Amino acid sequence: MAGRLRDELKKRNPFDSPEQEAILNVARTADRFGIAMSRLLRDFGLTPSQYNVLRILRGEGQPLPILEIADRMITAVPGITGLIDRLESLELVSRDRSVEDRRVIFVVITPKGSELLGRLDEPINALHGQLIGHLSRPELKTLIALLEKARKPCDGKLADS
Amino acid sequence: MAGRLRDELKKRNPFDSPEQEAILNVARTADRFGIAMSRLLRDFGLTPSQYNVLRILRGEGQPLPILEIADRMITAVPGITGLIDRLESLELVSRDRSVEDRRVIFVVITPKGSELLGRLDEPINALHGQLIGHLSRPELKTLIALLEKARKPCDGKLADS
DNA sequence: TCGATTTACATGACGCGTAAACTATCGACA
DNA sequence: TGTCGATAGTTTACGCGTCATGTAAATCGA
Numbered sequence: 001m002a003g004r005l006r007d008e009l010k011k012r013n014p015f016d017s018p019e020q021e022a023i024l025n026v027a028r029t030a031d032r033f034g035i036a037m038s039r040l041l042r043d044f045g046l047t048p049s050q051y052n053v054l055r056i057l058r059g060e061g062q063p064l065p066i067l068e069i070a071d072r073m074i075t076a077v078p079g080i081t082g083l084i085d086r087l088e089s090l091e092l093v094s095r096d097r098s099v100e101d102r103r104v105i106f107v108v109i110t111p112k113g114s115e116l117l118g119r120l121d122e123p124i125n126a127l128h129g130q131l132i133g134h135l136s137r138p139e140l141k142t143l144i145a146l147l148e149k150a151r152k153p154c155d156g157k158l159a160d161s
Numbered sequence: 162m163a164g165r166l167r168d169e170l171k172k173r174n175p176f177d178s179p180e181q182e183a184i185l186n187v188a189r190t191a192d193r194f195g196i197a198m199s200r201l202l203r204d205f206g207l208t209p210s211q212y213n214v215l216r217i218l219r220g221e222g223q224p225l226p227i228l229e230i231a232d233r234m235i236t237a238v239p240g241i242t243g244l245i246d247r248l249e250s251l252e253l254v255s256r257d258r259s260v261e262d263r264r265v266i267f268v269v270i271t272p273k274g275s276e277l278l279g280r281l282d283e284p285i286n287a288l289h290g291q292l293i294g295h296l297s298r299p300e301l302k303t304l305i306a307l308l309e310k311a312r313k314p315c316d317g318k319l320a321d322s
Numbered sequence: 323t324c325g326a327t328t329t330a331c332a333t334g335a336c337g338c339g340t341a342a343a344c345t346a347t348c349g350a351c352a
Numbered sequence: 353t354g355t356c357g358a359t360a361g362t363t364t365a366c367g368c369g370t371c372a373t374g375t376a377a378a379t380c381g382a
Contacts, residue, residue, distance in 0.1 A: 030191030154193035
């Protein structure tokens with residue numbers, strides 16, 4: 001037990017370790033970016049989660065089961081219900097029960113939803129540029145590679161639980 | 162697949178831009194790390210926000226006004242009240258109204274809170290190592306530098322709004 | 323000294339993430 | 353047929369972030 005050693009090293013200065021510093025930086029950066037995205041989306045009456053769902057549906061181009069949507073987001077199963085509820089009440093998506101398996105409920109993006117997404121593409125792209133446009137292409141590539149490498153153990157680990 | 166639809170989808174393949182890919186990677190990585198942290202903290206009866214408050218209080222080493230705490234977190238002003246409420250009911254912090262300015266409420270970490278934090282240091286450090294211990298020191302340094310650079314415009318920008 | 327503004331928090335409502343328990347449906351097996 | 357277990361979604365309950373308001377105390381101008 002190296003408890004005594006740690007007692008002497010107890011100087012918790014700026015950061016305990018480079019690992020901690022990196023993790024806190026990831027969290028902080030994600031928060032900043034998230035805040036900026038939220039503000040933009042709010043002007044269009046959407047929350048980030050709602051936007052996320054619409055993006056997934058557009059990307060797929062066809063109806064998706066609700067749990068499939070939940071899978072592609074970070075959100076757990078129960079939360080997806082209310083999310084789809086609100087999107088449905090906004091008439092941006094619609095539910096459609098499967099005929100083959102009546103347990104399955106497909107979700108489709110409506111024309112209104114697609115139109116809203118279309119209006120968002122430009123501003124979102126502009127915001128992305130504004131947020132990290134000051135990084136060079138090589139820097140972006142390095143950042144992306146490091147983040148993917150950092151996340152690799154997690155990606156595998158979440159599958160089993 | 163209608164031709165019209167393909168026109169619409171044409172420009173949005175895997176990612177619209179490296180900027181978008183980087184931003185999504187930051188968000189995704191932060192989510193993964195956050196989930197891991199949440200699970201660990203839950204075993205100790207804490208939420209990430211609560212842990213954050215305790216860390217801030219320990220780092221400061223003396224009573225802090227509530228708004229000062231909110232400032233150091235990402236959380237907005239209104240939410241901090243209930244957060245402190247719960248921590249207080251757990252007897253991990255205590256409120257202390259200022260005598261000079263009776264509007265100000267100081268928050269202090271209790272011995273029980275400090276003790277809980279102390280028990281968390283080891284597991285948290287271990288988790289950090291587990292999460293990104295597979296990155297080399299130079300890689301960590303690069304990642305930290307890139308994230309700080311990426312965030313720089315945001316850090317300045319949040320002040321004004 | 324009086325009134326208006328500002329500051330420091332609290333409150334209430336809503337959206338969302340998460341765990342736990344429930345309903346409904348499907349498939350398999352007796 | 354009937355039951356049993358797995359699967360798809362929902363409901364419920366709680367913590368938390370955020371906005372809009374409200375309240376009490378300090379401060380500033382007239």
